[in-house]
Amino acid sequence: MSAWPLVLALLALLAGGCQYMPHAYEPRSPPIPDARTIPLSSGAILAFTRVGSGTAVVFVHGSIADLRIWASQAGPAFKAYQLVAYSRRYHYPNAWNGNGSDYTDATHDADLFALIRELQLGRVHLVGHGAGGRLALEVALAHPEVVRSLTLVEPFTPSVAAGRPGFERLAGQQDSVWASMETALRADDADRAAKTLFDWENQNAGAYDALPPAFRGEIQDNARTLPFQLEHRGTELTCAQLGALAAPLLVVTGARSNVFFGQVADAVAGCVPGARRETIPNAAHVVQRENPDAFNAALVGFLATH
Numbered sequence: 001m002s003a004w005p006l007v008l009a010l011l012a013l014l015a016g017g018c019q020y021m022p023h024a025y026e027p028r029s030p031p032i033p034d035a036r037t038i039p040l041s042s043g044a045i046l047a048f049t050r051v052g053s054g055t056a057v058v059f060v061h062g063s064i065a066d067l068r069i070w071a072s073q074a075g076p077a078f079k080a081y082q083l084v085a086y087s088r089r090y091h092y093p094n095a096w097n098g099n100g101s102d103y104t105d106a107t108h109d110a111d112l113f114a115l116i117r118e119l120q121l122g123r124v125h126l127v128g129h130g131a132g133g134r135l136a137l138e139v140a141l142a143h144p145e146v147v148r149s150l151t152l153v154e155p156f157t158p159s160v161a162a163g164r165p166g167f168e169r170l171a172g173q174q175d176s177v178w179a180s181m182e183t184a185l186r187a188d189d190a191d192r193a194a195k196t197l198f199d200w201e202n203q204n205a206g207a208y209d210a211l212p213p214a215f216r217g218e219i220q221d222n223a224r225t226l227p228f229q230l231e232h233r234g235t236e237l238t239c240a241q242l243g244a245l246a247a248p249l250l251v252v253t254g255a256r257s258n259v260f261f262g263q264v265a266d267a268v269a270g271c272v273p274g275a276r277r278e279t280i281p282n283a284a285h286v287v288q289r290e291n292p293d294a295f296n297a298a299l300v301g302f303l304a305t306h
Contacts, residue, residue, distance in 0.1 A: 028217035032068060032093055040114040042107070047093050048086035048115070052078065055148065056121040057303065059085040060112060062130025062156070063229055064194050064222045066091045069129065072292035077300050081125075086115060088132070090228060092221035103228035105235045108135050109142065116146050125303050126247075129153040129288065130201075134234055137242070137268075144246040149306040151250040151299060152268060154201075154261040154285055159236035161267035170260045174200070178230065185227055194223035201285040203258040215289075242271035249275040250302040254283035254290065261285065276302060 035047045059070040067085040128136030133155030140147040161167045177200045184193040195208040251269040253262050269275040278298045283291040
């Protein structure tokens, strides 16, 4: 892979003034098999995979991940569906074509909507994890005509849980984690920032170090986006906004994940009449990879009713 696109992106970052500028980077992972790219009317060129036929299921990854996080969502259980996973702008293996100023919810939402329309997927089942869950929710609210159902996996929408008993303490812990990530990024240590985030998400101080090397490599491939994520914290949604959701909703968490996400998930489900709430055993934050059989059964069971 030529280094010139990255060099140009870094020069743009200097001009744009990102507070914690990512540095030159060599991917830790091999190319993604079967990944293709699509230029979108939103201005992004995104990598995606597309498998099967039938009603489309579109998977939206979270903050330090890419389309590979959905690799276990495949096989006979999904034989009735067309499975589309994509990497959001700036996430592996996409080229960097900007200075991070466009790493915003509005831009990611526009990319997702454009992907659905320009791949001609019709009305889709949207599945989002973490920050990707927030983006999927925003698109479902703004464009109900393209969303058949919505599944949120450990969604990062803390504003919805504000005011719940005990949540102020959990939100304070999250603020401390963000501060620690900022300190690591100022020291040009994206790997330490990613470890801080991953360990907090999983409520386990050794979670990151215990990962298989390949999975840790995936996170490292995407940790360089963390400066942009700290610059653009995401839309603060309200319970009233969620109450307008037209699509059927499934909200999923892992039984071993940080209780922060359980509180947020309970709040989200409570705001949407008829929402289904599932907790997957023997799984922490990356539910879909840690217990794929149970997660896939819950997801397919929900999709089959909609």
